[in-house]
Ligand SMILES: Nc1nc2c(ncn2[C@@H]2O[C@H](COP(=O)(O)OP(=O)(O)OP(=O)(O)O)[C@@H](O)[C@H]2O)c(=O)[nH]1
């Protein structure tokens with residue numbers, strides 16, 4: 019459960035600490051708004067991505083399935099600033115040929131993004147959730163994102179993209195599978 023009352027108090031304190039007045043007209047509802055916004059953008063804290071993969075179909079399909087260019091927004095856990103970009107997710111169904119509705123892959127990405135994150139762990143958690151929920155022969159995840167903490171502050175490098183990946187099962191063991199995935203997500 020996200021404690022919106024506690025977030026509200028903390029935001030009031032931050033506004034006071036920077037020398038502003040949380041009671042002035044423009045700021046009076048801001049702590050409550052931020053609390054509601056945090057409940058939304060950190061909503062993934064209360065959800066288990068594996069639950070999204072419970073309903074599947076045994077189609078007997080044994081070829082690679084990819085959902086690419088899945089847009090996401092997350093918050094870097096170092097600065098609590100947004101990072102955003104796209105995730106590419108692919109898997110090869112297991113021996114039972116079990117697949118899930120394609121939107122479920124995007125749901126897994128969303129739940130994992132809506133937590134304080136670092137991009138490497140995001141890729142790892144997406145891959146592990148799909149391995150656990152779907153028991154495929156393998157999973158590939160590639161994430162490309164821009165981090166506001168590298169853009170509006172600090173090193174200030176707008177446009178610099180961070181690319182992370184996580185490969186499991188056949189994607190890590192078989193060079194041809196990995197190459198097929200990488201070439202399909204680049205098209
Ligand atoms: N590996 C990784 N690093 C990240 C991610 N998001 C932010 N960072 C980095 O986290 C680091 C935090 O470094 P610190 O030296 O503790 O903090 P800082 O002084 O604010 O760092 P600068 O951003 O270099 O000013 C920075 O290098 C960020 O660029 C991420 O998703 N993955």
Ligand SMILES: [Zn+2]
Pocket residue numbers: 094095096097098099165167168
């Ligand atoms: Zn950061």
